[in-house]
Amino acid sequence: MSRLADILAAKRRSVDALPARRAPDPARTPPRTPIDVVGALRRARGDGASARGRPEPSALRLIAEVKLKSPSAGPLSRALTPEGRALAYAEAGASMISVLCDGPYFDGSWDHLAAARARLDAAGCAAPLLAKDFVIDERQIHEARDRGGDAVLLIARIVSTERLGQLAGAARAEGLEPFVEVVDAPELEAAVAIGARVIGVNSRDLDTLEVDMAQAARVLAAIPDGVVAVHLSGLRQPADVAEVARGRADAALMGEILMRQDDPRPLLRAMLDAARSR
Numbered sequence: 001m002s003r004l005a006d007i008l009a010a011k012r013r014s015v016d017a018l019p020a021r022r023a024p025d026p027a028r029t030p031p032r033t034p035i036d037v038v039g040a041l042r043r044a045r046g047d048g049a050s051a052r053g054r055p056e057p058s059a060l061r062l063i064a065e066v067k068l069k070s071p072s073a074g075p076l077s078r079a080l081t082p083e084g085r086a087l088a089y090a091e092a093g094a095s096m097i098s099v100l101c102d103g104p105y106f107d108g109s110w111d112h113l114a115a116a117r118a119r120l121d122a123a124g125c126a127a128p129l130l131a132k133d134f135v136i137d138e139r140q141i142h143e144a145r146d147r148g149g150d151a152v153l154l155i156a157r158i159v160s161t162e163r164l165g166q167l168a169g170a171a172r173a174e175g176l177e178p179f180v181e182v183v184d185a186p187e188l189e190a191a192v193a194i195g196a197r198v199i200g201v202n203s204r205d206l207d208t209l210e211v212d213m214a215q216a217a218r219v220l221a222a223i224p225d226g227v228v229a230v231h232l233s234g235l236r237q238p239a240d241v242a243e244v245a246r247g248r249a250d251a252a253l254m255g256e257i258l259m260r261q262d263d264p265r266p267l268l269r270a271m272l273d274a275a276r277s278r
Helices: 003-015 037-041 081-091 111-122 136-147 162-171 185-193 215-222 238-243 265-275
Strands: 045-047 053-059 059-065 096-100 129-132 151-155 177-180 198-202 228-232 251-254
Touching: 037 059, 037 096, 037 177, 037 198, 037 228, 045 198, 053 177, 081 096, 081 111, 081 265, 096 111, 096 198, 111 136, 129 162, 136 151, 136 162, 136 198, 151 162, 177 185, 185 198, 185 215, 198 215, 198 238, 215 228, 238 251, 238 265
Parallel strands: 059 096, 059 251, 096 129, 129 151, 151 177, 177 198, 198 228, 228 251
Antiparallel strands: 045 053
16 A cells, blocks of 8 residues: 555544544533634735736745654654644744644654643734545544644545545534645545635645646645645745745645744744845
């Protein structure tokens, strides 16, 4: 089986351990209101005209990821706790923080998501959290909501378009933003068909693990106006961020490169400087 098939087989087993319906959480009285993800990620257009006569966009938004291990790269920095890293990202200027919740392949946990939410709330940081898992069941969406997520990742590659729409509907019913990940044009069509307001284009193919930045740029350019477009994977240095900032994307996710840093703040700030370039 492919790596993706292995992950999904393990995910089906782990989902069976989640409760079918969660009991009301007494700690959420009244229930927490999720943060506006679209507002946090949408790249506003400035008032000033560029040399081409169109309004200049504001800075590319950056999403920073908490990921302790990668199937391709192996273990990553653990100098900071997941919640400490989430706070460091927010303090350095990340617009959103992605938290891996898959255990077997990424050493993630739903507890990491909850701890990140608690640390950010305690510090008064309003950065939204993306619950990042291989979602195949509504129980994972319930878990993401209860653990403090504001958005939940839905991967078009791993479900049918009909099932993608069902999961997106379940997320919206929980007040979560469906953050739909696609790789190619047919997957983009599926995301648009189910009314996704946030679409991330992964430059890394989940089956082959190969990175194709050119294809990602083409798919990003095809995302309809009004939909938040996010570049996922493959950004290694400020020059890469600057290149994406000149295109269609509203935001870009920084993952493994930040997780290699014991203190990610200097590199993230450098990436943010590049995100403001024209």
